[in-house]
Amino acid sequence: MARTRLITAINDALREEMERDEKVILFGEDVEASIFGDTRGLIDLFGPRRVRNTPISENTLTGMTVGAAASGYRVVLHLMFANFVYTGMDGIANQIARARLMSGAQIDLPITIIASYGGGRANAAQHSDTPFSPVMSLGGIHVLAPSNPADAKGLLKSAIRCNDPVIFFEPGGRGGEIGEVPDEDYLTPIGEAAVLREGKDVTLIGMGSTMRMTIQAADKLDKEGVESTVVDVRSLAPLDEKTLCGAASNTGRVVIVDESRDRCSAASQIAAILADRCFGYLRAPIKRVTTPDCSLPYAPASEKYLLPSIGKVLAAANVVLSTGETR
Numbered sequence: 001m002a003r004t005r006l007i008t009a010i011n012d013a014l015r016e017e018m019e020r021d022e023k024v025i026l027f028g029e030d031v032e033a034s035i036f037g038d039t040r041g042l043i044d045l046f047g048p049r050r051v052r053n054t055p056i057s058e059n060t061l062t063g064m065t066v067g068a069a070a071s072g073y074r075v076v077l078h079l080m081f082a083n084f085v086y087t088g089m090d091g092i093a094n095q096i097a098r099a100r101l102m103s104g105a106q107i108d109l110p111i112t113i114i115a116s117y118g119g120g121r122a123n124a125a126q127h128s129d130t131p132f133s134p135v136m137s138l139g140g141i142h143v144l145a146p147s148n149p150a151d152a153k154g155l156l157k158s159a160i161r162c163n164d165p166v167i168f169f170e171p172g173g174r175g176g177e178i179g180e181v182p183d184e185d186y187l188t189p190i191g192e193a194a195v196l197r198e199g200k201d202v203t204l205i206g207m208g209s210t211m212r213m214t215i216q217a218a219d220k221l222d223k224e225g226v227e228s229t230v231v232d233v234r235s236l237a238p239l240d241e242k243t244l245c246g247a248a249s250n251t252g253r254v255v256i257v258d259e260s261r262d263r264c265s266a267a268s269q270i271a272a273i274l275a276d277r278c279f280g281y282l283r284a285p286i287k288r289v290t291t292p293d294c295s296l297p298y299a300p301a302s303e304k305y306l307l308p309s310i311g312k313v314l315a316a317a318n319v320v321l322s323t324g325e326t327r
Helices: 006-020 042-046 058-070 089-096 132-136 149-161 208-223 241-251 266-277 300-306 310-321
Strands: 002-005 024-028 051-053 074-081 111-117 142-144 166-171 178-181 194-197 202-206 228-232 235-237 254-261 287-291
Touching: 002 006, 002 149, 006 024, 006 042, 006 149, 006 178, 024 058, 042 051, 058 074, 058 089, 058 111, 074 149, 111 149, 132 142, 132 235, 132 254, 132 266, 142 149, 149 166, 149 178, 166 208, 202 208, 202 241, 202 310, 208 228, 208 254, 208 310, 228 241, 241 266, 254 266, 254 310, 266 287, 287 310
Parallel strands: 024 051, 024 074, 074 111, 111 166, 142 166, 202 228, 202 254, 254 287
Antiparallel strands: 002 178, 142 235, 194 228
């Protein structure tokens, strides 16, 4: 295995899939310049017919993907920032998510939308959202949030090969994080969570950008003699309810860490599922560590105050560990 940066793993996945299938095309905002680095060099390898910069007009772009995919292409659309999902929502919600139903299953839409999400970089309110829930609730679209280089590459390759539309949320500001990536061609299955460690005392569930702090919180708890089960959700739609419920039932105490705003967050949906299916196994109320229901400010100190953190995860874990009956 090679140790690879997350952004490089995404770039490798795009290059390999474009080499594998000439029907894979890439367009979007600054894909030639590659400000984030995830599309770097692809214009040189595949030329302007398959890699194209576009104007900043997201509603046009999401509409373009429908026509291109219905015409036989596998489309990768890069929206840059996840907030731009909102400005492209008509194409996403009314076209991409509905086309199979409205065509009587006569067409497939192999579309992958890449968008960088999350705060912590002082990008201000219009470039810092984590809009998991608006697209999770649409139906008809897979939603992925990888946390490490291996899953970023494997999930993106699965997304591009999938005949259904996929939104691939790239954890903003985490592109430099390094991890081991298999040398061989591989796919990470859509719809499967990953259990990173197993413990008997508390279950910590994270996703995407929150996995690093979730693992670090588990390490700190371990030093205090508290054993944690740690789950990386990876796929937000579909959710791996079986794995999530199994992990929650095993410990009876659950903390869910999600950078989304609290109301109607991915964490809220997971908590609702666990409360519905695992209530008899729970020994304490489920706790969510999320972002308050407000826009993220530009000021770094204020932004940091609002975002999830290791300290907030530990505080939530201590609450559930001190609540209810013990084993």
